[in-house]
Amino acid sequence: MTSAPDRLLRRLEWRLGRRLDGRLQGAHRTVWHGTGLDFTDLRAYTAEDDVRHIDWNVTARLDEPHVRQYTEDRELTAWLVVDRSASMRFGPREQGKDSVAAELSVSLARLVSQGGNRVGAILFDNDTQRVIPPRGGRDQILRIAADLLKPFPQHRSTTDLARMLHLAAATTRKRRSLIFVVSDFIGDPGWEKPLAMLTHRHEVVVVRVVDPAELELPDLGVVLVEDAETGEQMLVDTSDPLLRRRLAEEVDGRELAVETAMRRAGVAAHRITTDQDLLDALVSMTRASGRVRR
Numbered sequence: 508m509t510s511a512p513d514r515l516l517r518r519l520e521w522r523l524g525r526r527l528d529g530r531l532q533g534a535h536r537t538v539w540h541g542t543g544l545d546f547t548d549l550r551a552y553t554a555e556d557d558v559r560h561i562d563w564n565v566t567a568r569l570d571e572p573h574v575r576q577y578t579e580d581r582e583l584t585a586w587l588v589v590d591r592s593a594s595m596r597f598g599p600r601e602q603g604k605d606s607v608a609a610e611l612s613v614s615l616a617r618l619v620s621q622g623g624n625r626v627g628a629i630l631f632d633n634d635t636q637r638v639i640p641p642r643g644g645r646d647q648i649l650r651i652a653a654d655l656l657k658p659f660p661q662h663r664s665t666t667d668l669a670r671m672l673h674l675a676a677a678t679t680r681k682r683r684s685l686i687f688v689v690s691d692f693i694g695d696p697g698w699e700k701p702l703a704m705l706t707h708r709h710e711v712v713v714v715r716v717v718d719p720a721e722l723e724l725p726d727l728g729v730v731l732v733e734d735a736e737t738g739e740q741m742l743v744d745t746s747d748p749l750l751r752r753r754l755a756e757e758v759d760g761r762e763l764a765v766e767t768a769m770r771r772a773g774v775a776a777h778r779i780t781t782d783q784d785l786l787d788a789l790v791s792m793t794r795a796s797g798r799v800r801r
Contacts, residue, residue, distance in 0.1 A: 666694030
């Protein structure tokens with residue numbers, strides 16, 4: 508009898524097929540790849556260059572911007588930083604945000620690991636963290652899948668996203684890596700600066716997992732709603748037009764604030780809804796990342 512992680516991986520492999528494999532092959536052909544550690548040369552800065560590679564000493568001496576060039580590593584080290592907090596358990600059991608985040612993370616691990624690349628994972632809640640050191644091979648993907656399928660203890664507190672990102676920075680400090688941050692970004696404010704610091708050293712791809720009900724309140728009449736992170740409950744008349752308008756304005760303001768913070772942090776951010784096809788979402792991500800890199 509096959510295990511739950513093996514069934515999940517087999518199902519995702521069947522769904523993904525070969526459509527994405529060519530986009531995420533290892534070494535130099537991958538859409539997402541890390542920055543090598545070996546300095547090779549200097550050249551004049553162009554508008555397409557990453558400003559993080561500017562050599563400021565040389566720039567000051569020559570009075571013209573110059574960037575450092577590096578030799579890329581043959582193998583990539585990737586990390587999955589997955590938010591396992593209470594707000595990620597929103598939605599139906601089979602199609603909730605945590606289920607979508609697990610399937611997406613296992614799919615990314617499977618795709619990036621092609622060609623001998625190594626993948627690790629950091630699973631985070633305020634009081635519970637699991638760190639899976641990066642390794643290659645199918646057994647590593649199964650281990651990540653197994654940990655993603657294990658339930659986390661339920662805690663009633665808002666997510667400390669800044670601490671999650673600081674943990675990611677401390678765990679990955681020894682080697683430049685490709686880091687996928689999978690979260691709904693619902694939690695305490697103050698995560699923008701640690702995200703920018705993480706981006707300064709690594710290539711970071713943010714994936715926001717959102718339930719459609721969080722973007723537009725469904726008309727269900729009077730219902731009891733509960734804040735997943737604080738446990739606060741209240742009766743809400745979802746058919747009240749004034750309430751719906753105010754909530755829509757709040758959602759618009761929140762989405763704009765998150766998008767602005769992502770832009771300031773300099774990350775490639777993608778939003779995936781729980782009713783979106785996983786394959787379409789991955790294709791969209793690879794295309795967008797390819798455009799950013801070019």
